[in-house]
Amino acid sequence: MSDALLITPGHFSLDQLRLIHQERIDFALDPACQASVAASQRTVASIIASQRTVYGINTGFGLLARTSIAADQLTRLQRNLILSHCTGTGPLLDDATVGLILALKVASLARGFSGVRWAVIEGLLKLYRAQVYPCIPSQGSVGASGDLAPLAHMSSVLIGVGQVRHQGRVMEASEGLAIAGLEPLTLGPKEGLALINGTQVSTALALRGLFAAEKLFTAAVAAGSLTVEALKGSYVPFDARIQAVRGQPGQIDVAALYRELLHDSQINQSHIDCKRVQDPYSLRCQPQVMGACLDHLRFAAGVFLREANAVSDNPLVFSADGDVLSGGNFHAEPVAMAADVLALAIAEIGALSERRIAQLVDPALSGLPAFLVKEGGLNSGFMIAQVTSAALASENKTLAHPASVDSLPTSANQEDHVSMATFAARRLLDMAGNSSAVVAIELLAAAQGVEFHAPLSTSPKLAEIMAMIRAQVPAYDEDRYFAPDIATARAWVEEGAFARWLPASALYA
Template identity: 65%
Template sequence: MLHTIEPGGLDARLLRSAAEGGSRFALAESARARIEASVRAVRELVSRHDAVYGINTGFGKLAQTRIADDQLAQLQKNLVLSHSAGVGKPLEAPVVRLMLLLKAASLAHGVSGVRGEVIDALLALLNADVLPVVPEKGSVGASGDLAPLAHLSGVLIGIGEVFVGGRRLPAVQGLTKAGLKPLELGPKEGLALLNGTQCSTALALHAAQRLQRVFDAAVAVGAMTVDAAKGSDTPFDDRIHAVRGQPGQREVAGTYRDWLHDSPLRQSHLHCEKVQDPYCLRCQPQVMGACLDQMRHAFNVLLTEANGVSDNPLVFADQMEALSGGNFHAEPVAFAADNMALAIAEIGALSERRTAMLMDPVLSGLPAFLIEHGGLNSGFMIAQVTSAALASENKSLAHPASVDSLPTSANQEDHVSMATYAARRLHQMLDNTAGIVAIEWLSAAQALEFHRPLQSSPAIEKLHATLREKVPFMHEDRLVAPDIEAATRLVESGVSLA
C-alpha cells in the first residue's frame, strides 16, 4: 500500500504501518514547491556571504568559524562523519523505520533547505526496508539526536552499514538495493539531517505502540483474575466512576464490565459474606484509567512532535531568512517518555500484586501457589518471585530521565533533555511488564480451572482458551520458563474483546 506524506499529516495508522514495515511511502507533490523554495533560499544566503549557522560556519562551539564557499560540501560531509559516534547495539528495525519516516516528514515542511531528492532517498530506504545500522547510545536529546541521526544519514552518502533482510552490509550495497547512488550533500543538508528529535521520538512512539498492547492485555488478564479470585464486579459499576469524572477511569471500568459480562462464576457467589476485595482487584479502574490518560497525553505530544520541525536553523524562504532557535531540544519527548514510564511501571506493579494475591490461599481461597499436592510441587511460587523482580526493576527504571542534564560542546550546549535515554529505557520496562502480565495470565488461567465446572464469562473463557493453545494446565511441577515465554509473546501480540 502506498502512503502519501503531507507535511503535518502523520497519524497513528501511518506510524503503525511504518513501524511494521511492508508499506510504501512517497512525498506529496504538493510539498515540493516549498521544499524547492527553501533550497533556493539557502543558495541565496550563501551567495550573500552572510554568516549563517551550519551553512557557512562550524558547529556547536565552533559556530564562530567561517567556512569558505569551496569547502561547504566538505563541511556537510565532515559533519556526518564526525557525528557518527554512537555506541551500543543497533536500534531495532521498527525504530529505524520510524526514524526514516519522521526525518522525511520533518524535512518535507520546506523550512530546512534540503532538496526533494534527499527526502525521496530517505523514503526509498524505508520502502526497500534497507535499514541503517544505528547504535542505540550516544544522544543526550538536544542539538537533536546527533549521533543516531548521523549514522542514519551517513548511509545516504555511502558511509556506514545497513541491514537488508537481516544481513549486515556496507552502506553502498544497501543503496544499490534501494535503487540509489551515494549523494553529495549541499549546504545545510547534513546539518538538517542530523538536527532533530527523530530518534528519541521514534523510540517513544514505538514504545507507545507496544504499550497499548501490553495495557490491553493487562486489563483483560486483570478481569480474569477478578473472576478467578471470586472477586466482585461492583467496583466497576459506572455510577462509581461517573461521579469522579476521570475519563480514563470511567472508560476502563466499562472495559472490565465487558470482559466480566455474563459470568456464571460471578453469579455463583453474588451473596457471599465478603464485603470488599483487595485494592489490586477493586481499584483497577482507578489505576489503569490513570495510566490510560497518561498514555494518551504522551502519544498526543509525540504525534505533535512527529508532525513538526525540530531542525535548526530554519529557513523561511518568503522572508529570505535563516533563524537560529532551539526546536531540536527534546524536552517534550523526554517528559512524554517519563510519563509513559510511570504508566508502564504501575501496570506491572498492579499485575504483580494480583499474582501474589492468587498465590495466597488465605486471600484467594485457592490451593497455595495454584498447584495440587503442594510441598511436593511448588507450582507458581517462583514465577511470582520473577514477577516481583521485574516489578522492582521497573521502579528504578521509572526514575525520570528528564531531570538530568550534562553540558556538552564546551558548554555551548549547556542544558539537554536526555530524551533518547528516556525513550530507550521504555522498551526494557515494557519487556519487564509484558513478562509480569504473562505470569499473571498463567496464574489466573490456572486458578480458573480450580473452579470447574463453573465457567467465567464468554470473553474470559475465550482469553483462557487462547493461552491454553500454547500452555497446558500445570498438574505437577515442570519447566516454567517456556510457559512464561509463550505467554509473553501472546501479551506482546495484543488481545481484544472482538
C-alpha cells in the first residue's frame, strides 16, 4: 500500500474516498478521536452498571425492543444478533467495494457516538490494511434500520464466523483473522448493533456508482465533441452567451468543456459558412442535457459525501450529556433518492450518445458513407454496433426506474417504511457499464467519421484523443470481428482514460 492517509472521522473528501476505492490506499485515523470513542463506551458501561434499561444496550431489537436482557446475557445477545442477521444472498461484493465499506464503518464508529470499544474499530482497520475482505452477499438489504444483512456478514468475521477473500482466495474467517493478526472478538454491549446498523453498504455502492459516472461523463463529453466534428456540427450552440442567459451552472460549465476540446479545428473552419441552420438536438443541446446530468451528478456527490462522513447507527451515544437517544439515522432515504437521480443522469448520458451514433451511421443525416464504411452492402460497418447501443440505452431506461418510490414493510411492521437504497445504489454500476459501452461505440464511430474529412484536421485536443484511439483500434476499412474493438474502447471509458483531458476535479470546480 502507498503512504497512509490521515483521516479525521467525519472529514472524508471525495478525493480520499476515490483513493480508498480505486487504489485501496492505506489510511490511519487521527489519534485524537480515541478520546471520544472511549467516552462513548464509558457511557454504555455506566448504563449497564446502573441497571437502566436502554434500547440497543440491554434490550431486544426491532419489535422485541421491549424485551429486557439480563446483564449476564449481553455478550450472547450481540453474537446472536450478528449471526441471525447474516441472511444475505446473491453474488459477493467485489474487494474494492468491501474495502470502502470497511473504511466507511471505521470512520463512522470512530466519531465516538456508537458506544464501541477501540478494539472493534481497530479490528476492522486491520482487516482493511491486510486486504482481508469479508465475503458480503450483494442482496438482502432494504436500506432501513441500516444495511443489516450485508453489514452482519462484514461483522461476523470479527467474531470468527463466515468467510473472507484474500488475494482472490476465499477462506474461513479464522484464517483471515490470522492473516490480519487478529483473534476473534467477543462483542460487548451495543457493539454488534453498532456494527450492523448504518448505511455504509448503500453509501459505498453509491460512491462506486458515482466514480463510474464521473468517468462515463468525461468520456461522453469527448465522444460528443468528436461527433460534432464528424458531422460538421455548428460550434454556435456552445457559445458562452447562450449559456449565460439561462444561468444553469452545469450547462455553463459543460459548454466551456466542449469549447476547450473543439478549439482550433480545420474541420470547423471548412464549413463555417455552410447553409445548414440548426443541428439535431443530440448535437446542439449537449450543453443543456449534459449540463443537467452534471448538476445531478454534483448533487448526488454532495449527498454521498455527507453520508460517508455520517454517524448512522442507532441508538446514538452522546457521552457529553450522558444520553443515549434512539432515532432514525439508519434510514438511507437520502442515499436512495440521490442514487435515483444519478441513475437518471447515467441513463441520459447513454441515451444521448446513442442518438448521436444513429446520426453518424445514417448517410441522410451525416453526409458520410452509410454505416461509416466504404463499399457499403459488401460491408455492414457500424450497422449492428448502433443496434447494440440502442439495446443498452433501452435497458437503462428500465433500470432507471426510481427505487426509492418502493417500500415493503419489514420486522413485523416495526420497520414499516424502507428506502431500498442498497438496490438503488447497487444498480448504478450496471447502468454505468451499459452507458460506457454506448459511449465506447460512439468514440469508434466518431473517430471513423472524422477521418473521412482528411486531410482536414480536427482540434489539437481531439487529435490527441484520435491518436489514443488509433493506437489500439485501427480504422474500420472492411468488416471484421468487431467485439474486441468495442471492449477495448469500453475499457478506456471505465478506466478513466479521458481524465487526461477532463479530470474529475474539473467536474466539481
